[in-house]
Amino acid sequence: MSAGNRSYRIAVDCMGGDKGPAEVVSAVRLALGDLGANDKLVLVGRETELQPLLDKARLAAHPQVELRHAGEVISMDDKPMQAIKSKKDASMLRAFDMLKAGEVDAVVSTGNTKVLVGAGTLKLRTIEGADRPTLVAIWPRRQGHFIMLDMGANPDATPEHLVHSAILGSLYARATLGIDKPRVGLLTVGTEEGKGGERINRTHSHLKSVGDSINYVGPVEGYDMFEDAVDVVVTDGFTGNIVLKTSEGLFAMIMDLVKVRLKRNPLYLIPGMLLVPLLRGVKSHMKPEAYGGAPLLGLSGLVIKAHGSASAPAIASAIRIGRNALVADLMDRMKAELAVANEKVRQAHHAAHKQG
Amino acid sequence: MSAGNRSYRIAVDCMGGDKGPAEVVSAVRLALGDLGANDKLVLVGRETELQPLLDKARLAAHPQVELRHAGEVISMDDKPMQAIKSKKDASMLRAFDMLKAGEVDAVVSTGNTKVLVGAGTLKLRTIEGADRPTLVAIWPRRQGHFIMLDMGANPDATPEHLVHSAILGSLYARATLGIDKPRVGLLTVGTEEGKGGERINRTHSHLKSVGDSINYVGPVEGYDMFEDAVDVVVTDGFTGNIVLKTSEGLFAMIMDLVKVRLKRNPLYLIPGMLLVPLLRGVKSHMKPEAYGGAPLLGLSGLVIKAHGSASAPAIASAIRIGRNALVADLMDRMKAELAVANEKVRQAHHAAHKQG
Numbered sequence: 001m002s003a004g005n006r007s008y009r010i011a012v013d014c015m016g017g018d019k020g021p022a023e024v025v026s027a028v029r030l031a032l033g034d035l036g037a038n039d040k041l042v043l044v045g046r047e048t049e050l051q052p053l054l055d056k057a058r059l060a061a062h063p064q065v066e067l068r069h070a071g072e073v074i075s076m077d078d079k080p081m082q083a084i085k086s087k088k089d090a091s092m093l094r095a096f097d098m099l100k101a102g103e104v105d106a107v108v109s110t111g112n113t114k115v116l117v118g119a120g121t122l123k124l125r126t127i128e129g130a131d132r133p134t135l136v137a138i139w140p141r142r143q144g145h146f147i148m149l150d151m152g153a154n155p156d157a158t159p160e161h162l163v164h165s166a167i168l169g170s171l172y173a174r175a176t177l178g179i180d181k182p183r184v185g186l187l188t189v190g191t192e193e194g195k196g197g198e199r200i201n202r203t204h205s206h207l208k209s210v211g212d213s214i215n216y217v218g219p220v221e222g223y224d225m226f227e228d229a230v231d232v233v234v235t236d237g238f239t240g241n242i243v244l245k246t247s248e249g250l251f252a253m254i255m256d257l258v259k260v261r262l263k264r265n266p267l268y269l270i271p272g273m274l275l276v277p278l279l280r281g282v283k284s285h286m287k288p289e290a291y292g293g294a295p296l297l298g299l300s301g302l303v304i305k306a307h308g309s310a311s312a313p314a315i316a317s318a319i320r321i322g323r324n325a326l327v328a329d330l331m332d333r334m335k336a337e338l339a340v341a342n343e344k345v346r347q348a349h350h351a352a353h354k355q356g
Numbered sequence: 357m358s359a360g361n362r363s364y365r366i367a368v369d370c371m372g373g374d375k376g377p378a379e380v381v382s383a384v385r386l387a388l389g390d391l392g393a394n395d396k397l398v399l400v401g402r403e404t405e406l407q408p409l410l411d412k413a414r415l416a417a418h419p420q421v422e423l424r425h426a427g428e429v430i431s432m433d434d435k436p437m438q439a440i441k442s443k444k445d446a447s448m449l450r451a452f453d454m455l456k457a458g459e460v461d462a463v464v465s466t467g468n469t470k471v472l473v474g475a476g477t478l479k480l481r482t483i484e485g486a487d488r489p490t491l492v493a494i495w496p497r498r499q500g501h502f503i504m505l506d507m508g509a510n511p512d513a514t515p516e517h518l519v520h521s522a523i524l525g526s527l528y529a530r531a532t533l534g535i536d537k538p539r540v541g542l543l544t545v546g547t548e549e550g551k552g553g554e555r556i557n558r559t560h561s562h563l564k565s566v567g568d569s570i571n572y573v574g575p576v577e578g579y580d581m582f583e584d585a586v587d588v589v590v591t592d593g594f595t596g597n598i599v600l601k602t603s604e605g606l607f608a609m610i611m612d613l614v615k616v617r618l619k620r621n622p623l624y625l626i627p628g629m630l631l632v633p634l635l636r637g638v639k640s641h642m643k644p645e646a647y648g649g650a651p652l653l654g655l656s657g658l659v660i661k662a663h664g665s666a667s668a669p670a671i672a673s674a675i676r677i678g679r680n681a682l683v684a685d686l687m688d689r690m691k692a693e694l695a696v697a698n699e700k701v702r703q704a705h706h707a708a709h710k711q712g
């Protein structure tokens with residue numbers, strides 16, 4: 001998988017993000033310091049745009065930076081099937097091709113999530129035992145962080161998909177948050193057994209039957225997440241995406257409410273100014289650039305998705321997240337543990353049917 | 357339905373809330389000033405507990421306050437079917453009996469939501485055309501408020517249920533927020549048609565076909581809600597409940613993060629103290645006691661649910677919300693508009709089948 005002995009090649013899709021390729025090149029500059037001496041970043045995108053940016057950033061002759069031309073760009077409005085057919089030379093798709101061919105070990109992209117998921121699934125395939133990819137997000141809580149998945153790759157998740165998410169998320173939390181036995185919770189509307197409907201009940205019993213592979217602590221509710229009750233929150237991509245966007249919207253609104261009140265009343269001018277670092281601290285706790293990338297787990301290759309509007313530090317962090325996952329040998333471990341867990345679900349399923 | 361000409365009787369379930377009957381009696385005292393001169397509040401609960409509280413609050417001989425004894429209490433752990441069978445004399449169930457018998461015009465309760473929904477459905481039945489009740493919440497946005505439903509009464513909502521929610525919520529927004537043509541949005545994961553899965557697509561076309569009854573503006577995402585884009589947000593009870601609880605948890609955490617930082621750094625002591633009214637203002641905007649009650653729409657009788665941990669002002673507001681709904685003749689209007697809308701969905705459905 002890796003090009004040399006513990007050295008890695010990461011393709012960076014430079015196009016398709018909201019802030020354009022200049023932001024990505026700045027990110028590359030930031031990320032280089034944290035890579036291994038033999039690691040390489042392969043920048044994929046339009047040469048006519050990237051070359052001047054590399055020259056300007058004095059990265060054109062950098063031994064760890066390569067440029068790979070791709071003539072087209074996936075836009076935020078593109079649909080997966082259509083894009084794959086009509087934009088074969090798009091930077092995102094070229095990066096997938098390189099990953100599939102073993103020319104790189106990971107792909108980092110700020111591009112269109114839907115195309116990333118769709119084209120990733122078609123070009124790279126999912127790993128044995130995971131039917132669909134799942135998008136991870138790292139969320140802040142009072143102390144530290146927790147992982148939530150799926151953030152929108154698979155809106156119609158079945159109980160089996162949710163079990164795969166639990167296993168993949170658990171492995172990921174171990175690799176990135178450094179938690180030995182991450183506590184896994186299933187997001188639902190009430191913690192008593194039987195609440196939340198048929199799909200939640202079936203997922204709950206599946207999760208109990210894979211007890212060894214994951215540290216499943218049971219159902220959790222929306223407010224439990226911020227209370228250090230679990231490290232991995234499992235939900236379907238519909239709920240996860242809505243919860244993520246509602247939370248982003250709510251947080252932005254609260255900050256605005258504070259700002260508007262600070263400005264409206266001149267008495268608040270001085271105390272408000274004194275509190276600027278405090279509010280900035282809260283803001284940085286809530287949107288940690290240190291966790292700027294979310295991996296698309298379950299694909300046979302390592303793909304890291306950065307936010308469409310990610311800044312250079314956030315994209316640099318996504319590159320770092322990619323490298324850390326490679327160092328932790330995340331992909332091979334995921335394949336092995338997923339196979340074990342699937343076997344257990346199958347056995348439990350058979351046992352239940354024999355009884356019934 | 358009403359006992360006299362424009363005068364109303366409202367049953368108040370005094371038991372089963374987290375703060376006990378004393379809080380409810382305080383709420384009654386607060387609410388009395390806002391009622392009509394001939395309106396009556398019927399306090400339902402254990403006489404041995406309520407009578408001393410009424411004496412103490414000098415409400416024992418109040419012409420607008422009645423006491424109705426009920427020997428049992430629904431706890432937060434009770435299950436609907438079990439509670440209906442084994443706790444026939446529970447205050448919540450007695451209040452439903454009175455509503456069904458026409459002795460009161462509305463019920464206000466702080467009790468167990470699941471039992472309220474289950475027992476309400478069994479005892480009162482749903483109105484013609486609404487298969488399931490739906491729980492409304494009023495949410496703050498930057499300016500004013502919007503309505504979201506369902507908050508958890510019906511986790512497995514079908515497209516038809518979601519259409520009923522849209523109609524009921526629209527009527528309710530008109531009656532309570534005073535908006536002439538409330539804009540209705542369908543909560544999903546992306547605003548392009550086709551995103552969000554089969555259930556969202558079918559709901560979307562149903563909603564378009566009832567265009568006259570509601571002002572449907574299309575799909576909305578989590579962050580749109582806070583941007584004055586819609587007045588009524590429609591979602592299933594699973595997503596709605598999780599979004600509600602996540603938002604509550606997130607807001608509490610942000611306030612805690614601010615408080616912890618204020619305390620940790622002595623430099624923040626003075627500016628922090630000066631900003632106390634500001635933070636209190638934000639808090640009261642986010643949790644407006646003025647909207648302390650959420651009606652359980654779709655039942656044949658008017659039931660207002662107050663939060664389990666509601667304070668006296670919030671419960672008083674729930675009583676007020678109940679009376680306003682009676683004054684607005686909400687129930688009869690809902691029945692009429694729901695019948696019209698259902699007929700339109702049926703016609704659109706037939707037309708689509710003939711074409712297909």
